[in-house]
Amino acid sequence: xxxxxxxxxxxxxxxxxxxxxxxxxxxxxxxxxxxxxxxxxxxxxxxxxxxxxxxxxxxxxxxxxxxxxxxxxxxxxxxxxxxxxxxxxxxxxxxxxxxxxxxxxxxxxxxxxxxxxxxxxxxxxxxxxxxxxxxxxxxxxxxxxxxxxxxxxxxxxxxxxxxxxxxxxxxxxxxxxxxxxxxxxxxxxxxxxxxxxxxxxxxxxxxxxxxxxxxxxxxxxxxxxxxxxxxxxxxxxxxxxxxxxxxxxxxxxxxxxxxxxxxxxxxxxxxxxxxxxxxxxxxxxxxxxxxxxxxxxxxxxxxxxxxxxxxxxxxxxxxxxxxxxxxxxxxxxxxxxxxxxxxxxxxxxxxxxxxxxxxxxxxxxxxxxxxxxxxxxxxxxxxxxxxxxxxxxxxxxxxxxxxxxxxxxxxxxxxxxxxxxxxxxxxxxxxxxxxxxxxxxxxxxxxxxxxxxxxxxxxxxxxxxxx
Amino acid sequence: xxxxxxxxxxxxxxxxxxxxxxxxxxxxxxxxxxxxxxxxxxxxxxxxxxxxxxxxxxxxxxxxxxxxxxxxxxxxxxxxxxxxxxxxxxxxxxxxxxxxxxxxxxxxxxxxxxxxxxxxxxxxxxxxxxxxxxxxxxxxxxxxxxxxxxxxxxxxxxxxxxxxxxxxxxxxxxxxxxxxxxxxxxxxxxxxxxxxxx
Numbered sequence: 001x002x003x004x005x006x007x008x009x010x011x012x013x014x015x016x017x018x019x020x021x022x023x024x025x026x027x028x029x030x031x032x033x034x035x036x037x038x039x040x041x042x043x044x045x046x047x048x049x050x051x052x053x054x055x056x057x058x059x060x061x062x063x064x065x066x067x068x069x070x071x072x073x074x075x076x077x078x079x080x081x082x083x084x085x086x087x088x089x090x091x092x093x094x095x096x097x098x099x100x101x102x103x104x105x106x107x108x109x110x111x112x113x114x115x116x117x118x119x120x121x122x123x124x125x126x127x128x129x130x131x132x133x134x135x136x137x138x139x140x141x142x143x144x145x146x147x148x149x150x151x152x153x154x155x156x157x158x159x160x161x162x163x164x165x166x167x168x169x170x171x172x173x174x175x176x177x178x179x180x181x182x183x184x185x186x187x188x189x190x191x192x193x194x195x196x197x198x199x200x201x202x203x204x205x206x207x208x209x210x211x212x213x214x215x216x217x218x219x220x221x222x223x224x225x226x227x228x229x230x231x232x233x234x235x236x237x238x239x240x241x242x243x244x245x246x247x248x249x250x251x252x253x254x255x256x257x258x259x260x261x262x263x264x265x266x267x268x269x270x271x272x273x274x275x276x277x278x279x280x281x282x283x284x285x286x287x288x289x290x291x292x293x294x295x296x297x298x299x300x301x302x303x304x305x306x307x308x309x310x311x312x313x314x315x316x317x318x319x320x321x322x323x324x325x326x327x328x329x330x331x332x333x334x335x336x337x338x339x340x341x342x343x344x345x346x347x348x349x350x351x352x353x354x355x356x357x358x359x360x361x362x363x364x365x366x367x368x369x370x371x372x373x374x375x376x377x378x379x380x381x382x383x384x385x386x387x388x389x390x391x392x393x394x395x396x397x398x399x400x401x402x403x404x405x406x407x408x409x410x411x412x413x414x415x416x417x418x419x420x421x422x423x424x425x426x427x428x429x430x431x432x433x434x435x436x437x438x439x440x441x442x443x444x445x446x447x448x449x450x451x452x453x454x455x456x457x458x459x460x461x462x463x464x465x466x467x
Numbered sequence: 468x469x470x471x472x473x474x475x476x477x478x479x480x481x482x483x484x485x486x487x488x489x490x491x492x493x494x495x496x497x498x499x500x501x502x503x504x505x506x507x508x509x510x511x512x513x514x515x516x517x518x519x520x521x522x523x524x525x526x527x528x529x530x531x532x533x534x535x536x537x538x539x540x541x542x543x544x545x546x547x548x549x550x551x552x553x554x555x556x557x558x559x560x561x562x563x564x565x566x567x568x569x570x571x572x573x574x575x576x577x578x579x580x581x582x583x584x585x586x587x588x589x590x591x592x593x594x595x596x597x598x599x600x601x602x603x604x605x606x607x608x609x610x611x612x613x614x615x616x617x618x619x620x621x622x623x624x625x626x627x628x629x630x631x632x633x634x635x636x637x638x639x640x641x642x643x644x645x646x647x648x649x650x651x652x653x654x655x656x657x658x659x660x661x662x663x664x665x
Contacts, residue, residue, distance in 0.1 A: 018652065018655055018656055018659045019652065019655060021634050022633070023632050023633035023634060024632050024633055024634025024635065025632065025634060025635075027649070027652060027655075027656075029656070029659055029660070029663070031663065031665040032665070038499050038500075038551075039499075039550070039551065039552070041501075041502035041503070042502070042503065042504045042552075045502075045503065045504075046646070050646065052646075052650070055653075055656070056660065059665075066496075066499075067500065079500075081500035081501070082500060084500075084502055085500055085502055088502045122665065124664075125665055130550060130552075131549075131550055132548065132549050132550040132574060134550075145574075146549075146550035146574055147550060147574070147577075148550055148551075148552035148555070148574060148577060148578035148581060149552040149553075149578075150552060150578065150581035150582060150644065150645070150646070151577070151581065153646055154645055154646055154649055157646060157649065157650065158646070158649035158650065158652070158653065158656055159656060159660060160649055160652070160656055161645070162634075162645045162648070162649070164632065166573075196487055196544065196547055197487070197543070197544040197547065197570060197572070200544070200570065200571075200572060200573055201573065227548075227574075230544070230547065230572060230573070232573055232574075261664070264664065295487075296487045296489065296547070298487075315486055315543070316484075316485075316486045316542060316543070318484070318485070319485055319486040319487065319542065322485065412491075412496040412549075413496060413497065414496045414497060414499065414500070421519070431489075431491065431548060431549075433489045433491040433492065433548060434491070434492060434514065435491060435492070435495055435514045436491050436496075439495070439514055439519065440519075
């Protein structure tokens with residue numbers, strides 16, 4: 001009997017459908033559920049008002065990250081509203097028997113950093129969290145995506161959500177990346193081509209030589225930003241790089257269970273002849289260090305280029321003008337040399353050890369530009385420890401930088417890490433929306449290398465000149 | 468959380484012809500710190516609606532008394548960005564029951580349907596017609612019929628159909644949510660979980 005060729009996405013999706021509803025969504029089973037302090041409290045209130053229990057508490061993991069402070073974490077949280085949310089996460093987790101890595105716990109960190117680094121995220125899983133960057137976990141060949149609070153309540157109470165199956169898109173990037181071109185540049189390049197809504201309605205598989213050669217940290221950066229092209233999520237077929245990353249991590253299978261899991265994981269790839277609704281092909285040689293100039297992640301450009309004109313961008317001229325007015329930029333401006341006030345390295349996009357190694361490779365032997373305020377925020381305590389163990393902290397200190405404590409920080413500015421109104425930030429995070437990093441803040445998204453180059457020169461700089 | 472049943476909505480509409488309205492604009496992150504679902508409407512479009520000193524920005528559409536109604540009409544790619552359901556809560560709490568656009572971000576669309584806001588996706592041409600009708604008469608009414616799956620500009624009689632799956636349509640017409648439905652499947656879910664490798 002010959003089997004119909006299937007995509008990686010089909011294999012994982014179809015094996016998680018509890019029930020198909022005619023002219024409706026699938027009842028979709030969730031293997032791992034992450035929760036944090038911001039999008040879970042109302043879901044727990046809902047459970048209580050309906051008198052429901054958490055069906056499988058061992059499949060849900062809580063970590064505090066969105067509004068935690070990144071200095072003085074040993075002291076009580078000053079903002080009473082933030083403190084209240086953190087307390088709610090702790091008490092709800094305790095009440096329902098959910099594992100909770102709160103502030104001060106050595107496993108604490110950004111949800112999409114701690115899941116993989118502790119072996120909770122595994123190939124072939126379905127993973128959700130009330131956070132759109134849950135797509136990060138797709139790097140392991142999992143179907144992972146963000147959900148709303150009503151759906152958090154569904155997962156807590158039934159381990160399922162109601163989801164229509166998205167369409168399928170494959171994005172291939174062929175060839176070799178040039179010097180100084182990072183995974184962040186690859187994904188910003190793809191989004192600039194597809195636009196911020198170009199993959200809406202689709203689940204993306206990233207394929208081709210560039211992703212095959214990429215580290216797990218890099219793959220996580222790419223999948224993390226799938227949502228910024230509108231996709232429900234993005235995934236990459238697991239391979240030896242994936243298996244080597246997972247092996248030995250605390251919650252990964254061990255012994256015979258490992259062998260069994262591995263045999264299954266090796267089947268998780270798109271079969272020859274399987275079809276996608278849409279396919280895009282790009283050449284790695286066309287990608288240069290990227291930076292955004294507008295107020296959505298689709299407004300990105302090669303760092304040596306001029307800001308594309310409204311005509312080149314297409315779409316609504318009024319929306320384009322609104323974006324550029326907000327940024328204080330003009331069409332056809334050169335980005336190189338624009339003044340930078342703040343630099344932020346961190347977030348679930350670029351808060352892993354490889355990102356800090358890249359940052360350190362540029363600042364080593366140089367000094368922070370005097371007028372630049374830099375926030376260096378590890379994605380987790382484990383990353384923080386790696387930064388210390390690998391001597392990166394010494395490089396940071398010598399160059400005039402300070403290391404902060406883990407959390408989402410200035411990526412969404414829920415805590416005190418807010419970029420002041422009108423100031424320019426080069427940020428390794430994922431969104432350059434108006435006010436995202438603080439009311440009036442002007443964000444330019446870029447890689448850790450571009451961030452490092454800006455931090456030492458004080459202006460937008462092509463990092464290839466400093467490598 | 469229960470919500471109002473949705474059948475036929477006849478209302479004037481608030482126009483917001485901006486593309487890529489993201490959920491950080493709909494409700495900025497600093498207003499996500501509540502542990503209960505109430506009062507989010509006060510901060511709907513906070514930074515577009517108010518100055519830093521909390522005075523209203525006169526040129527923003529929600530501060531313009533000539534526009535009102537239970538329908539919000541937005542530009543292409545409405546609701547992009549964060550998965551925060553707070554964005555849908557804020558829109559609902561402010562008094563909107565329907566959002567019309569030529570294109571919605573997926574998570575926002577899901578969240579809206581889950582809390583009783585009907586997202587109506589129309590063609591770019593029809594969206595333009597709606598904006599023009601409101602420009603001609605700020606009180607121009609739209610009629611959104613969920614049973615018929617149509618949206619009509621009452622002044623001109625121009626009409627377009629929209630898609631919604633049968634399951635969600637039934638839920639919205641009756642004010643049901645998915646949580647109750649999933650509870651009814653508990654035995655099947657338990658059996659499924661027993662065979663899961665994870």
